Amino acid sequence: MVAEDRPSLLHILTLHYSDLVRHLTRKLGSAASAKDVAQDTYLRLQHVSPDTHVQSPRAYVFRIADNIAVDHLRSEASRARYITSSEVPDQAVDEPLPDRVIDYRQRLTILEQAIAELPPKCREVFLMHKYDDLTHVEIASELGISRSMVEKHVMKALAHCRSRLGDLLD
Incomplete structure (x- = not known):
């Protein structure tokens, strides 16, 4: 046909x-x-x-x-x-308490401010590492900098965020 x-x-x-x-x-x-x-x-x-x-x-x-x-x-x-029915949490039980929500929001605001205070290249490296989940080698290759420099930027960013959050960290 x-x-x-x-x-x-x-x-x-x-x-x-x-x-x-x-x-x-x-x-x-x-x-x-x-x-x-x-x-x-x-x-x-x-x-x-x-x-x-x-x-x-x-x-x-x-x-x-x-x-x-x-x-x-x-x-x-x-x-x-x-996903079994026994693993599906009861929505009301798993909701955080209101004071915990406020605490987490305050921490998040401070963390966002700390990241915004970082120098541009350091901030870019840190976000690529933590949020894009790229390795140090991948970041170095993409930005055209050494792996050692990537490590220094990440360490500097972590230290800055840790100091800004201070005693709010658990």
Whole structure:
């Protein structure tokens, strides 16, 4: 069959949408998840070249949907391993006390001021190290300075922040 004569894969999906959702609901056990997978199938089919030769378009659409459903099930299983209902904290219990919130905000304000007081290059190195999580070697390479200079900037910034926070540190 010539590509112009056959219906597009997206058209096949829309023609068999209800069958596909029923099939996916049985596989996934949830109509909402089935509709999500059907939507992902539609998105995936948009990237299939129109001149791709497909012997059985309906089977092809269902196979793509099945593959996406398997990925969905794996993702859910992985998520379930790391988040169990017993580990989900009770929101009211885990909220910090108001005086702790005020204390943390004061510390954060002092820390922000201390970082702002640093010389520009020292501040840049410190932020790259602490917030961008770059190694000393990566920072040195990016800024064109020696690793030793990066270490000196980080040590200077830490000492300055420590002295500004003073006895507020635990």
